[in-house]
Amino acid sequence: MHDLPPLARFGGLVASDLRDVTSDPAALDSAGFWAVTADFEGGLVCARFGDVRTEPVPAPVPGAWHGPSAGDWTSSMDRAAYTAGVRRIREHIAAGDVYQANLCRVLTAPLPDRAGARADVDALTALLARGNPAPYAGTIRLPAHGVEIATASPELYLRRDGRTVESGPIKGTGRTAGDLLEKDHAENVMIVDLVRNDLGRVAVAGSVTVPELCVVEPHPGLVHLVSTVRAALAPRAGWAELLGATFPPGSVTGAPKSSALAIIEALETAPRGPYCGGIGWVDADRGTGELAVGIRTFWIDRALPGGPVLRFGTGAGITWGSDPEREWAETELKASRLLAVASGTYRETGRTAS
Numbered sequence: 382m383h384d385l386p387p388l389a390r391f392g393g394l395v396a397s398d399l400r401d402v403t404s405d406p407a408a409l410d411s412a413g414f415w416a417v418t419a420d421f422e423g424g425l426v427c428a429r430f431g432d433v434r435t436e437p438v439p440a441p442v443p444g445a446w447h448g449p450s451a452g453d454w455t456s457s458m459d460r461a462a463y464t465a466g467v468r469r470i471r472e473h474i475a476a477g478d479v480y481q482a483n484l485c486r487v488l489t490a491p492l493p494d495r496a497g498a499r500a501d502v503d504a505l506t507a508l509l510a511r512g513n514p515a516p517y518a519g520t521i522r523l524p525a526h527g528v529e530i531a532t533a534s535p536e537l538y539l540r541r542d543g544r545t546v547e548s549g550p551i552k553g554t555g556r557t558a559g560d561l562l563e564k565d566h567a568e569n570v571m572i573v574d575l576v577r578n579d580l581g582r583v584a585v586a587g588s589v590t591v592p593e594l595c596v597v598e599p600h601p602g603l604v605h606l607v608s609t610v611r612a613a614l615a616p617r618a619g620w621a622e623l624l625g626a627t628f629p630p631g632s633v634t635g636a637p638k639s640s641a642l643a644i645i646e647a648l649e650t651a652p653r654g655p656y657c658g659g660i661g662w663v664d665a666d667r668g669t670g671e672l673a674v675g676i677r678t679f680w681i682d683r684a685l686p687g688g689p690v691l692r693f694g695t696g697a698g699i700t701w702g703s704d705p706e707r708e709w710a711e712t713e714l715k716a717s718r719l720l721a722v723a724s725g726t727y728r729e730t731g732r733t734a735s
């Protein structure tokens with residue numbers, strides 16, 4: 382609903398009282414508390430809020446969120462198109478163009494009549510907080526700026542504390558730890574190398590370290606391999622340089638990044654938007670900030686003549702060792718529980734009702 386007040390929520394923080402909105406990343410090194418969303422395609426919205434409080438995510442209000450029906454989701458690529466894309470990426474790998482590329486699809490469903498006009502991503506965040514808790518969960522609600530996002534991201538893109546910067550690339554997904562193959566470790570290490578290189582471009586020489594490599598982390602309904610890359614930011618570098626050196630995040634592009642981006646552009650049929658971008662907050666007064674990789678993320682698009690839609694992206698890292706059907710199944714696994722929460726068919730029993 383367009384008259385819902387601007388709001389941002391990140392874990393236990395809630396921000397209100399919108400002051401400024403800018404697309405200039407240098408603002409993040411000025412003053413104040415900023416909510417930040419960077420589209421995969423490069424659009425940046427930084428919103429400064431005057432009031433920031435610690436407040437747990439409120440309990441869902443029954444009836445506050447009317448999601449799409451479970452059967453109404455359509456995918457930008459169906460199974461045949463997706464598996465063909467995986468085969469095409471393997472050809473690129475054989476040709477030496479790339480050694481990993483992340484292939485993604487965007488799911489879309491109309492928001493129900495009337496309820497769509499009133500849809501509030503913060504009400505969805507309340508459901509996600511119960512149905513799919515995530516370390517980088519958040520809401521950014523700025524309808525007048527075309528930003529209505531609810532994320533349940535498990536993945537750290539950038540954390541900054543003064544001059545220390547960290548990234549937490551995820552690569553390797555299974556239902557259980559027993560599903561993880563050697564291939565998942567290889568995938569993770571490729572991306573860790575890429576992130577080391579990206580951070581190295583704006584880091585004090587020799588300061589880039591990997592304190593954790595391929596740690597198995599449980600998340601709702603699945604496990605991931607997670608690594609940590611840490612660096613000391615060079616004295617000349619701020620948020621603008623950091624984003625310039627590292628965006629889009631390596632885990633959702635591939636390696637080498639420039640070749641992976643060209644392949645993604647050729648194969649994917651829908652813009653990723655906030656999905657696979659960066660979503661989070663920056664406290665410019667304290668020199669701190671935390672941006673998630675915008676995966677496991679819903680957003681409302683009101684720009685279509687047919688009425689508002691809810692979108693959600695899902696994808697997987699493709700390497701030479703990829704089996705097309707397995708990669709499709711991985712994208713289904715990443716989406717199923719979250720779609721059930723958004724459609725109201727997820728029950729606390731851990732099962733979906735349909």
Ligand SMILES: C=C(O[C@@H]1C=C(C(=O)O)C=C[C@H]1O)C(=O)O
Nearest residue numbers: 552553554632676695696697698
């Ligand atoms: C693209 C997604 O996930 C990315 C791909 C992963 C993988 O291939 O294992 C894991 C986490 C993300 O970096 C997604 O969740 O949509």
